[in-house]
Amino acid sequence: MPSLVEPKLISGNANKPLAEAVARRMSMHRGINVGLVDARVERFNDFEIFVEVYENVRGEDMFIIQPTSNPANDNLMELLIMADALRRSSAGRITAVIPYFGYARQDRRTKARTPISAKLVANLLTEAGIERVLTMDLHAAQIQGFFDIPVDNLYASPVFALDIHHHFKGHLEDVMVISPDVGGVARARELAQRIGCPLAIVDKRREKPGEIAEMTVIGDVTDKKCIIVDDICDTAGTLCKAAQVLVDNGATEVHSYITHGVLSDPAVERIKNSVMKSLVITDSIEPTEDVKSASNIRIVPTAPMFAQAILNIWAGTSVSSLFETDTLGPIYEGMYPRD
Template sequence: MPTTLEPKLITGTANIPLAKAIARRMSIHRNLGLVNARVERFNDQEIFVEVYDNVRGEDMFIIQSTSRPANDNLMELLIMADALRRSSAKRITAVIPYFGYARQDRRAKARTPISAKLVANMLVEAGVERVLTMDLHAAQIQGFFDIPVDNLYASPIFALDILHQFKDTGLNDVMVVSPDVGGVARARELAKRINAPLAIVDKRREKPGEIAEMTVIGDVSGKKCIIVDDICDTAGTLCKAAEVLMEHGATEVHSYITHGVLSGPAVERISNSVMKSLVITDSIEPTDAVKNTPNIRIVPTAPLFAQAILNIWNGTSVSSLFETETLEPAYEGLYDL
């Protein structure tokens, strides 16, 4: 069996621009490109994958978010993993920037599934031997797998962006805000990185999708508030939280969200909201509407994923990428700090 000289990248159709950006980033130091393959849908929407390049004995990385349409993109990932396994790939790593079904991580009521666990089982059965993802909705999903899972964090990227955006006005009046009690740990992590205080918006729901009441815990008067969360779907909670913060005396409200699902009326809500800016990553390929919304800005994750893939392939530490200082060289040129 030949010795693996380079990591090999292959992509589904979920987020081709991100996959190309990762390959481009890795090709700075290595002559890397995406493995030649095709993903085809038959008339009945069955998915067919054909890999043209030889992958025998290779260390393969499949880049595929399981975002909308979640079921199609998940099936693509599973079928690609099966194709690579049957083609004698040495190791298959699923690079899933956005892990779909992550919000179904527990049984909230009787006779409901734990779909995140089911997805984990299917990935392993298809031949995936390692998973690389970012900002899992629930950290315990790593325990659903019996294979290694590397969960990257967007907070180092966000910290770099905040330091760049607020370098002229300073961080003295910046406050990090968690939009709910469950996201306090995530918000506290970012607050520590930029040395800012923390506030919480406590929300109560009468039923799913409807917010009955919001209470601000902490003094936000005269502050530039930065709301931090992992997922923005319909943006109802986010826009309402921004309004409540402004009502409590905040001077500006910005939001930093890892995964911009932005379904339904989300883009319209954000464009009409009191938020000065919404910053998302490209873990989910943005639509034209998202790209053209003036107060939505997209930060790249390709440098982070490219370095993580190289570290996995080299057998070096992935957790070193959790530190903002470690990522600064990877984002050199983008952020002049």
């Protein structure tokens, strides 16, 4: 049954522009003004985080929009403290909207005496009073099982499919989707099926961690427009080398579609100087000025998808409907007009 109260949004400092875009989009859907709850999230001189909510939230359905991106620890603590402030203010339900889930790459023990930090973060979020999580493209799907509360994991691939259909219109027969490693095959295959294109793999072998010794292309990419698909781009070393290997193996163009543009130094410079014609990322992490000014980096908005997901959660309707390109088409109609 739909809730009797309106959904209310609150944002930390991690990605305020995305939170404001979600609020604007929800205002369009609801036909009433949906703004961010008036609050302050600031730091004392010793960098302790302090949160004060200026509006009454008693019994309200609250959504905290806060990716846990760089600086990951600060943004995670902001999220936890905001949740605690809302819980102590008698909010009806608290949902954490985490477009980029930090610590997701630490989802298993890779060697002896190492932590599973993603599980620790899940415990912290639950203990802080969060009752539901909405995120996008978790690095590992099993992280949903780390929580004992509902987790809705959205996918960027339906939006990427819309973007590819729009920008490669008339040339889809020349497109080939590429997984940058064996572990990402499922993600790449899913997008390849959406757009009806073949799949190839770049197999990488490391002699030691952080160093790529060799890359081999599994599949024929000759005369193909290659699209590399992955969930995270950090320093872009692997991505740029994979693009070069594809060109060396006969690809005519290389483009990349990456959900979360972490883009730590020197990633932007590497991408600018690479053979990639374009890198498409979402705004799950607030882009820096360097990212926004790079000529071969393009940003796809996620606010329409998150706004609809929040409304579906609030109304008690299906979130999984947003997994389909046909469902997202009308939501992104102004950006990707239908034929």
